[in-house]
Structure formats: structure tokens, C-alpha cells
Amino acid sequence: MLDLRMVPLLIGSLYFRLSPILCAIVILLRGLHGIxxxxxxxxxxxxxxxxxLWIVSPYxxxxxSKYRIICSSFLALIMSLFILLVVLNTSGSAHTLDLYIAYIVIPPLGIAIITYIIEAFEKINTQRKLLIKVEKKEAVEQMGAAISHEIRNPLTSAIGFVELLTREPLDSEKSKQYLAILKDELDLAEKIIQDYLTYSKPITEHTKELNIQEELPIVLKLLQPLANYYSVKIVSDLSSTSLIDGDRAKFQHTFINIIKNNIVSLTDGGVISITTKETKTKxxxxxTSPTTENQMESKVLDTSIDFGIIRNIKGTVRTKRTEQETTYYFTFRKQKTSYIFW
Structure with missing residues (x-):
């Protein structure tokens, strides 16, 4: 018989500091066999x-990572040796090779494998978050140039009206008209900057119900300066009004990055089409965007992380690519509508 209770006990105690709860469960289960x-x-x-283990866990x-694997395996070995000594001195078991393997080899090896898997997943998750930050930084830098170009127009108009107000004596009505135009231009510039700064903020985990018809226009509005900069026209038909369950920041970041990659690839301009449809459940x-020959491979690489984010918020992705156009299909489960009866 192999006593493998120490495997979940050690893992849960060292990584999650659950030793009091786990030890209590072990004692309770043993009590079912008699006092x-x-x-x-x-x-x-x-x-x-x-x-x-409660004391050791924070340290x-x-x-x-590699020292955690060694440390957990060493603790398992110490516990196994102690249990083996108790078994040999209380049960009268023979000193057989399989007994030593069962108590000294199997539990520490199991702990080492599980710890290695946990550390590998943690490393992958850390690298993925780092890649998202790098990808977002690149997007912010590319959008910065386009947004600065977009801001220049309202600021130029505002400067012109300021000069008119300072050079010529104007009547009260004319001054109010110029000041109103000046305010509108500055508000436009401020709104563009605010949208840019909002996207530049770090991504936070916050799952909620999302309305596609509200979220995608925000994405397209933020990308419009970049589209203008590359002479790309964005055409949208957002007919879906249902809700999905997901993280708003991740949703916006993903679609901004995917559409941005398509905009930047269209060096000679073009048209990008975004549509939404819904069924009873999805x-x-x-x-859809034109396919550029020199960037067919890079599109796949650039969007691999974003596709991973889509899957994390319970969506699916499918890509169809021809020589003329590339189409991405994103499917999300539709949230059930709650009805209140009076």
C-alpha cells in the first residue's frame, strides 16, 4: 500500500498555506478507520x-523556481523517511526493496514532478503577461504617432482662433462664436488624448457582462486616428445587442491590437470590415481585411497572444486566409437574459 497523502498535503501547504485545513482533513479521514x-x-x-509547514510556506x-522544486522534494524525502521508520518499528514489515521504493522514491518523485509542472505553468503565465505588456507598448507607440497627427488639426484651428481674438477688436457675438469653436476644438483634442491614455493604462482583471455594440465602437473610435494615418477606411456593421461575459480591458486590448495589426499592414491603404451577428446562443x-503578401506570416505570429486572450475570456477564434483577404471569426457565448416578472 502506498501512502500518498503527503503529496496534496505538501503541495497545498507550501504553495497555498493550507496546512491547518489539509492536516485536519487527513486526521479526520484517519479517524473514520477507528480511534x-x-x-x-x-x-x-x-x-x-x-x-x-505554515511557518515554512512564506519562505x-x-x-x-528550481530551489522550490529541490526544497519540496527534500521535505517529501524527510517525511517519507520518518514514516518509513515508524512503519518498520510498529508494523513489523520486512526490509524489502519494494518497501523502500514505495516510501523513499515514489512520494518525493511525485512531489518533484507536480512542483515542476506548477513552476512550468507559472513561468509560462509570467512570460505571457510580459508578452502582452510588450505587445501593448508597441501598439501604444504606433498609435502615438497617429494620434499626435490627429491632435494637430484641432490644435491648429484653436491657435488660429486665438490669434483672431487677440489681433482684431471683435463684437461680443463674434467673440462668443469664436470662443465656442475654440472650446469645441480643444474638447476634441482632449477627448483623443483621454482615449489614448485610457488604453495606455495597465490591464486589470475584472470580469463583467459586456455589450458588444458598446465596446467595439470604443475600439474603432480609438483606432480611427491610426486608420486615417495609414489611409485605411474602417467599415462596421454592429447589429448584435446581446451581452457576453468577459474582461472589458482584455476585450478592448485584444481587438485594438488585432485591428491595429491589420491597419499597419496596409501600407497602400485599403478597407477593413468589422461585422457582428448573433444566433440564439452565440x-x-x-x-476582414486585404491580405498583404509580405506580412501573411507575421499576422499569424502577432495575433497568437491575442487569440490566447480571446480563449481565456471563453471565446473561440477561426482564421480564413486567401490571396485577396484575411478574415477572423470570433465566437462568444451569449449571456442569458434575466427577466423580472411583476
Whole structure:
């Protein structure tokens, strides 16, 4: 018989600091087999373990990845040796090779494998977050040039009206008219800057119900300066009014980056089409743009992270590419509508 209780006990205690709860569960399960000497031994050993692992856990989490693997395996080996000594001295078991393997090799090896998997997933998740930040920084830099160009127009108009107000004596009505135009131009510039700064903020985790018809226009409005800069026309038909469940910041970031990549690839201009449709259970978002020969491969690479984000917010992605155009199909599960009856 292999006693593998220490595997979840050690993992849960070291990574999540759940040693009091896990040790209590082990003691309770042992108690179901009867209150005898074995139960009291389990009570004593796990009582000490719960305190020891509770103290060790914070120091364990400060270690580097490879040292966490070594440390968890070493703790498992120490526990296995202790349990083996108890078994040999209380049950009269023979000193057989399979007994030593069962207690000294299997549990530490299992702990090492599970710890390695946890650390690998943690490393992948960290690298993925870093890639998202790098990708977003690149998008912000590209959009910055286009937005600065877009802001120049209202600021130029505003400067012109300021000069008119300072050079010529104007009647009250004319001055009010010029000041109103000046305010509108400055408000436009301020709105463009505000949208840009909002997108530049770090992404935070916040899941809520999203209205596609409200979120996509925000994305398209923010990308309009970049589209103008590259002489790209964005055509949209957003007919879906249903809700999906997802993170707003991630949703906007993903679609901004995907559409931005398509805009930047159209060096000679073109048309990008965004449409939404819905069925009884799903919402379909379609993005179509001309395919450029020199960037067919880079489009796939640039959007791989974004596709991963879409899948994380419970969406699916499908790509169809021809020599003439590239189409992305994004499918989301539609949220059920809640009805209130009076």
C-alpha cells in the first residue's frame, strides 16, 4: 500500500498555506478507520506538520523556481523517511526493496514532478503577461504617432482662433462664436488624448457582462486616428445587442491590437470590415481585411497572444486566409437574459 497523502498535503501547504485545513482533513479521514494508536500517531504527526509547514510556506514562496522544486522534494524525502521508520518499528514489515521504493522514491518523485509542472505553468503565465505588456507598448507607440497627427488639426484651428481674438477688436457675438469653436476644438483634442491614455493604462482583471455594440465602437473610435494615418477606411456593421461575459480591458486590448495589426499592414491603404451577428446562443464578430503578401506570416505570429486572450475570456477564434483577404471569426457565448416578472 502506498501512502500518498503527503503529496496534496505538501503541495497545498507550501504553495497555498493550507496546512491547518489539509492536516485536519487527513486526521479526520484517519479517524473514520477507528480511534486507535494509528489515529493518535496521525494526530500528533499532522499537528506538528501543520504548524511547521505554515511557518515554512512564506519562505518557500520566496525561493527561485528550481530551489522550490529541490526544497519540496527534500521535505517529501524527510517525511517519507520518518514514516518509513515508524512503519518498520510498529508494523513489523520486512526490509524489502519494494518497501523502500514505495516510501523513499515514489512520494518525493511525485512531489518533484507536480512542483515542476506548477513552476512550468507559472513561468509560462509570467512570460505571457510580459508578452502582452510588450505587445501593448508597441501598439501604444504606433498609435502615438497617429494620434499626435490627429491632435494637430484641432490644435491648429484653436491657435488660429486665438490669434483672431487677440489681433482684431471683435463684437461680443463674434467673440462668443469664436470662443465656442475654440472650446469645441480643444474638447476634441482632449477627448483623443483621454482615449489614448485610457488604453495606455495597465490591464486589470475584472470580469463583467459586456455589450458588444458598446465596446467595439470604443475600439474603432480609438483606432480611427491610426486608420486615417495609414489611409485605411474602417467599415462596421454592429447589429448584435446581446451581452457576453468577459474582461472589458482584455476585450478592448485584444481587438485594438488585432485591428491595429491589420491597419499597419496596409501600407497602400485599403478597407477593413468589422461585422457582428448573433444566433440564439452565440455572438459572431468578423474582421476582414486585404491580405498583404509580405506580412501573411507575421499576422499569424502577432495575433497568437491575442487569440490566447480571446480563449481565456471563453471565446473561440477561426482564421480564413486567401490571396485577396484575411478574415477572423470570433465566437462568444451569449449571456442569458434575466427577466423580472411583476
Amino acid at each position: 486507535d494508536l494509528g489515529f493518535y500517531m496521525t494526530l500528533t504527526i499532522n499537528g506538528i506538520l501543520s504548524i511547521a 518557500f514562496m520566496r525561493l527561485k 455572438i459572431l464578430i468578423t474582421i
